[in-house]
Amino acid sequence: ETGVTQTPRHLVMGMTNKKSLKCEQHLGHNAMYWYKQSAKKPLELMFVYSLEERVENNSVPSRFSPECPNSSHLFLHLHTLQPEDSALYLCASSQEVQTSYEQYFGPGTRLTVT
Amino acid sequence: ELKVEQNPLFLSMQEGKNYTIYCNYSTTSDRLYWYRQDPGKSLESLFVLLSNGAVKQEGRLMASLDTKARLSTLHITAAVHDLSATYFCAVGRRALTFGSGTRLQVQP
Numbered sequence: 001e002t003g004v005t006q007t008p009r010h011l012v013m014g015m016t017n018k019k020s021l022k023c024e025q026h027l028g029h030n031a032m033y034w035y036k037q038s039a040k041k042p043l044e045l046m047f048v049y050s051l052e053e054r055v056e057n058n059s060v061p062s063r064f065s066p067e068c069p070n071s072s073h074l075f076l077h078l079h080t081l082q083p084e085d086s087a088l089y090l091c092a093s094s095q096e097v098q099t100s101y102e103q104y105f106g107p108g109t110r111l112t113v114t
Numbered sequence: 115e116l117k118v119e120q121n122p123l124f125l126s127m128q129e130g131k132n133y134t135i136y137c138n139y140s141t142t143s144d145r146l147y148w149y150r151q152d153p154g155k156s157l158e159s160l161f162v163l164l165s166n167g168a169v170k171q172e173g174r175l176m177a178s179l180d181t182k183a184r185l186s187t188l189h190i191t192a193a194v195h196d197l198s199a200t201y202f203c204a205v206g207r208r209a210l211t212f213g214s215g216t217r218l219q220v221q222p
Contacts, residue, residue: 033209041214042118042211042212042213042214042215043157043202043204043212043215045209045210045211048209056209090156090157092157097209100145100164102147102159102162103147103159103210104159105149105156105157105158106156107155107156108155108156110154
């Protein structure tokens with residue numbers, strides 16, 4: 001596998017379910033990101049991790065819980081979601097947490113909350 | 115709060131025509147990125163503009179950056195159908211703030 005991979009690619013879950021999204025980067029980067037892309041909003045940054053430490057959290061509801069066990073893996077744990085959380089969730093990585101470094105995006109997980 | 119505005123949001127053009135997409139941002143930044151996204155796909159990096167006056171070209175696309183005006187442009191020359199996609203600009207210091215995207219549709 002190369003680049004940034006995400007699983008699952010599609011997920012349908014009920015409002016009471018608990019699920020997790022997984023992201024893995026094979027680029028040797030130190031920074032990882034979660035973004036949310038809704039149908040009617042610009043791409044929104046959710047979380048930023050640098051060397052497994054969360055460095056930014058953009059006022060994301062607590063029903064989204066990130067986890068970064070090492071610099072290659074990033075998870076987004078989901079619980080008691082709302083229908084408005086349906087979106088494409090994109091993971092990205094970059095060499096370091098600075099915008100002088102290009103971010104590489106994974107294919108995304110299309111989440112539908114019913 | 116950093117704001118990034120793109121216009122137009124939707125652009126329908128015929129093959130062979132030229133057009134420009136504009137990206138304005140609200141606070142100082144000397145780095146700007148352009149991405150392309152095909153329907154149902156992820157974002158693909160097109161250009162990274164790192165300084166005032168930077169110009170980069172790839173095929174029929176050319177991007178430029180004017181940090182004093184806080185403006186970047188993505189110029190499309192002699193459009194072809196394969197360029198149909200959504201184009202995003204993004205700016206930031208610690209992490210990127212994206213514009214709303216410009217959905218480009220090139221008609222044969």
